[in-house]
Amino acid sequence: MSKVITDVTCPFCGTLCDDLEITVSDDGKKIIDCQNACAIGSEKFLHVAKEGRVTRPRKRQPDGTYKEISYDEAIEYTAQMLAKAKKTLWYGWASTSCEAMAIGHKVAEKAGTIVDNCATVCHGSSLLAIQDVGVPSCTMGEIKNRADRVLFWGCNPAHAHPRHMSRYSIFPRGFFTTKGHKGRKIIVVDCRYTDTAKCADEFIQVDQSYDYEVLDAFRTVARGHPIPEVVGGVPREKIIKAVETLKEGRFGVIFFGMGLTHTLGRNHNIDIAINFTRDMNDFTKFSIVAMRGHWNVTGSGQVLSWQYGFPYCVDLTRRTHARYNPGETSSVDLLRRKEVDACICIASDIGAHFPIEATRHMASIPSVCIDPHINLTTEISDVHIPVALVGVEVEGCAYRMDNVPIACRKVVDPPEGILTDEELLERIYDRLCEIMGDA
Amino acid sequence: MTNKITLNLITCRTIQQGVAMETGKTSQKYFDAASIIHMHEDDMKKAGIMANTNVRVTSKDGSVVVKAVRTREDLKPGDAHIPMGPWANSIVSAYTYSTGEPCFKGFPVEIESVPNEKIMGAVELVQTLCYGEERRPPARE
Numbered sequence: 002m003s004k005v006i007t008d009v010t011c012p013f014c015g016t017l018c019d020d021l022e023i024t025v026s027d028d029g030k031k032i033i034d035c036q037n038a039c040a041i042g043s044e045k046f047l048h049v050a051k052e053g054r055v056t057r058p059r060k061r062q063p064d065g066t067y068k069e070i071s072y073d074e075a076i077e078y079t080a081q082m083l084a085k086a087k088k089t090l091w092y093g094w095a096s097t098s099c100e101a102m103a104i105g106h107k108v109a110e111k112a113g114t115i116v117d118n119c120a121t122v123c124h125g126s127s128l129l130a131i132q133d134v135g136v137p138s139c140t141m142g143e144i145k146n147r148a149d150r151v152l153f154w155g156c157n158p159a160h161a162h163p164r165h166m167s168r169y170s171i172f173p174r175g176f177f178t179t180k181g182h183k184g185r186k187i188i189v190v191d192c193r194y195t196d197t198a199k200c201a202d203e204f205i206q207v208d209q210s211y212d213y214e215v216l217d218a219f220r221t222v223a224r225g226h227p228i229p230e231v232v233g234g235v236p237r238e239k240i241i242k243a244v245e246t247l248k249e250g251r252f253g254v255i256f257f258g259m260g261l262t263h264t265l266g267r268n269h270n271i272d273i274a275i276n277f278t279r280d281m282n283d284f285t286k287f288s289i290v291a292m293r294g295h296w297n298v299t300g301s302g303q304v305l306s307w308q309y310g311f312p313y314c315v316d317l318t319r320r321t322h323a324r325y326n327p328g329e330t331s332s333v334d335l336l337r338r339k340e341v342d343a344c345i346c347i348a349s350d351i352g353a354h355f356p357i358e359a360t361r362h363m364a365s366i367p368s369v370c371i372d373p374h375i376n377l378t379t380e381i382s383d384v385h386i387p388v389a390l391v392g393v394e395v396e397g398c399a400y401r402m403d404n405v406p407i408a409c410r411k412v413v414d415p416p417e418g419i420l421t422d423e424e425l426l427e428r429i430y431d432r433l434c435e436i437m438g439d440a
Numbered sequence: 441m442t443n444k445i446t447l448n449l450i451t452c453r454t455i456q457q458g459v460a461m462e463t464g465k466t467s468q469k470y471f472d473a474a475s476i477i478h479m480h481e482d483d484m485k486k487a488g489i490m491a492n493t494n495v496r497v498t499s500k501d502g503s504v505v506v507k508a509v510r511t512r513e514d515l516k517p518g519d520a521h522i523p524m525g526p527w528a529n530s531i532v533s534a535y536t537y538s539t540g541e542p543c544f545k546g547f548p549v550e551i552e553s554v555p556n557e558k559i560m561g562a563v564e565l566v567q568t569l570c571y572g573e574e575r576r577p578p579a580r581e
Contacts, residue, residue, distance in 0.1 A: 013462070040455060044462040065567075065577050125540045157513075160455040192450070193521070194514035209448055209519055210546040234516075259452055263545040267537065294453075314540055331540025352566045353465055353526050356534035356542045357502055364570035365578055376465045377526055380563045381570050383580060 002027050010409040011042040012096065012392025015293030015402035016162045016169075018042065023412045030414055032393075039163035048374075049393055049413065055375060056416045058386045067385070072420055072428075075386045079345070079369045080432035083112035086343035086367070088318055092332045093349030093371075095119035095295030098397020098409065101422035102304040105347065108430045111437065113318045115341070117332045118301035119294065119349055120313040125327060126262040127291045128302065128312050130271035137278055139254070139288040140403045141168070146175030147286075150250030152243075153189045154274060155212060155260015156292045159196035162402075165292070170256065171200055177251075186246050190215065191260060203243055208234035210264040216273045219244055223280045248284045258292040293402035295349075296392070300400035336362045344368040348391075348422070352377030371425065388422050389415035395422070444552045445487035447479070447520040449499070450545040451528035461525075465562055474525035475559050477551070478511040483518070493555045497522070499531040499547055502569070505557045520551065526566050527559075 009021040023046060024034035032050050035043040058075035059067040083089055091114045094102055109116045120128060144151075151170050158165040166172055174181040189201040192209040207215050211233025218232040222244045230237050247253050255278055261270040274289060281287035293299045302312035309315050311325035314332075318324075328334055332351075335341050336359035344351075344363050351363050353376060363381070370382040379385040389395045394415035400406050415421070420428075460470035477497060479489070489495055495508045497520075506527050515521060522528040524544070533543050560568065567575040 013458075041458040041462055044459045048462050048464070061577060063577075063579060065575060121540050122542065122544070129539065157452070160458065161453045163455060192516065192519060193511075196513060206516065208516070209450060259545070262541060263450075263452075263543070265543070265546055267539045267541050327540035328536060328538030331536065333534050333542050334536055334538075334540060337534040337536075350465070353461075353529070353562070354524060355529060356532040357526075357530050357566075357569050358534035359542075360529070360566065361570050364566075367580065374464060377562055377566045381566060381577075 003033055006410065006412050008410070009412055010392060010399065010407055011038050011045070012296045012399065012409055013042045013045050014162045014296055015299060016165045017296055017399060017401040017407050018164050018168060019407055025413055032413055041163060046393060049390060054416065055385070055387045056419050058384060060384050061382070072386070072425070075384050076425070076428050076432050078384050079386070079429050080436055082343050082367050082369065083108070083114070083433055084436045088341045089114040089343040089345065090117065090332055090335055090341040091115065091345045091347065092117045092121070092351060093119065093347035094301040095298035096348035096391065097297065097422045098391045098395070098399065099297070099300045099304050100397050101391070101426060102301055103308070104423055104426040104430065106304070106308055108426055108433060110317050111430065111433055113320050115330055115335065116305065116315045116317060117330070118305070118313050119298045120302060121327070121332045122354060123259070123294050123298065124262055124291050125313055125331070126267040127271045129268035129327060130275060133268070134272055134275050136275055137282065137288055138290055138403065140405055141401065143288070144254050144290070145169045145173050145178070147177050147252040148254045149178060149185050150247050150253035151185055151187050152247065152253065152255045153187070153191075153197055153201070154255060154257045155191060155264070156256055156258025157191070157195040157197045158256070158292065159200070161258065161294065162292060166197070166200060170254070186250065188243050188246065203246065205235055205239055205243060212261055212264060212270050213266045213273055215240070216270070216277055220273065220277050220280055223248070223277065223284070247281060250285055253281060253285060253287045255287070255289040256292050257289065290403055297399040299402055299404055300398065300406070303400050303404065333359045342366055345371065346378045346382070347371040350376045350378050352381055371422070386425060387419060388425055389419050391422060443487050444550050445483055446548055446550050447483060448518055449497070449520050449522065449531070449547055449549045451522050451524050451532060452545065454523045457523040457525060470525070471561060474523045475527045476507045476509050476523065478513070478515060478521040479508050479551070480511055480515050480517040480519070483520070484508060484510070487551060487553065489551070489553045490555070493553060494557055494559060495551050496554045496557065497531060498550045499533070501533045502531045504530040504565070505554060505559050507559060520549065526562050530565065530569060
């Protein structure tokens with residue numbers, strides 16, 4: 002007899018859907034079925050049961066092949082590397098639990114490393130803008146129950162957060178939004194006619210990287226001033242109509258994504274989007290929410306912030322105090338300028354998601370990759386340490402994109418003998434203390 | 441007759457790439473989902489590129505062979521899109537304008553038809569770009 006575990010949290014994207022139903026085998030070792038999840042979430046759960054998973058650390062040999070080693074050897078290698086290196090980059094964190102992060106930061110503090118998370122190639126620009134101008138935000142529950150005007154700017158939840166639209170932003174019926182989709186006006190601004198745009202009442206196709214100009218035009222119109230005939234490829238009438246639609250709402254929300262953070266202008270794009278939100282509060286209630294990508298990248302920002310005061314790019318190499326200076330202490334810049342002499346990648350993938358110039362330096366220095374599966378970073382690292390999959394095989398705390406902490410559940414046992422992130426990091430810490438002589 | 445065409449490239453997630461990433465980055469599914477470039481039909485015609493044939497995409501930071509496909513999520517002519525992954529990142533600049541954020545979206549690339557060139561697998565591509573043709577890792581003490 003199989004059993005069904007309900008209210009499981011999905012560890013894929015920042016939406017953190019917490020209504021999954023996972024069917025597991027009677028012995029609690031195999032996932033048989035996954036209900037309610039999106040295509041990506043169910044693949045994540047069902048992938049765990051597939052053959053060929055690495056369950057013991059591997060060390061690269063001089064000929065490029067990998068040889069299985071024991072956890073003790075892998076921990077020794079990592080601790081020695083941390084003790085020897087002058088400046089280590091410890092990047093990742095977005096796909097592990099807050100509990101593991103806290104232990105990892107203890108190791109990082111001891112060794113004096115730089116701690117950076119996936120925000121550095123994702124919503125780092127948003128964090129810079131939020132520090133500059135603040136953020137009038139709200140939770141997903143408020144959006145579901147109140148929002149009748151939803152503006153998606155440079156984001157494509159249909160692909161990147163597949164259940165976002167049905168759980169919070171477009172389709173659900175809430176306390177004050179009893180008509181669901183029919184009661185909401187949806188506006189999508191993007192340079193592509195995305196699958197999200199296909200659900201919208203109004204689609205505004207902006208010329209790529211002209212978001213700042215168009216947002217500026219939105220602000221200008223909201224304040225009642227004239228604008229040119231065409232701004233960033235968008236006709237004046239379209240902008241005026243969109244602003245009027247937004248003003249008429251009782252509760253509006255802006256969701257923004259990589260379309261703003263990755264394009265030219267970076268944090269200034271977010272800055273003006275936040276300021277537009279502030280302007281709109283003169284007419285109605287308005288909020289803005291970043292579409293955070295990885296399921297616990299927000300959690301990494303939270304844990305770093307309560308421990309050191311900064312959400313990413315935290316430099317602990319001074320040992321006396323934490324420094325923060327994106328552009329200097331950010332992963333891609335450190336690697337591009339070849340400023341680090343060792344690298345640990347945990348719960349993330351530099352090889353797949355960093356520009357090649359940065360990856361190339363990572364591949365040339367001593368490196369360790371801590372990840373449940375084989376990915377492109379494991380294949381250019383000296384040592385790959387597999388761990389149990391958080392949110393599937395280990396429970397833990399994660400933060401949703403609106404900064405709400407949600408507990409992730411364990412649904413199956415990890416493969417025998419495999420360590421969890423927490424156990425592994427605790428053991429690295431103990432060994433590091435022994436090496437550094439002050440246990 | 442093939443011509444080179446200069447387009448504005450963006451890189452971002454597609455759901456196919458997201459699903460394939462969870463299947464495994466060494467899987468065929470990931471290769472199929474991420475080693476492609478979405479182009480507008482008009483641009484393909486201009487450059488003499490047939491749909492589903494290989495093209496070489498070159499930026500100031502590198503060059504990569506991917507498969508040209510017709511855009512599903514409509515791009516404007518002049519724009520092209522490679523899903524996030526090692527193929528896209530082979531040509532993305534690591535320069536961050538002091539923000540920490542590389543320029544993943546909005547940079548010029550030159551595209552030319554190379555129907556007979558092979559697309560490298562994910563691991564092969566990253567190892568070749570990091571270690572050279574022989575894919576020999578650096579010696580450690």
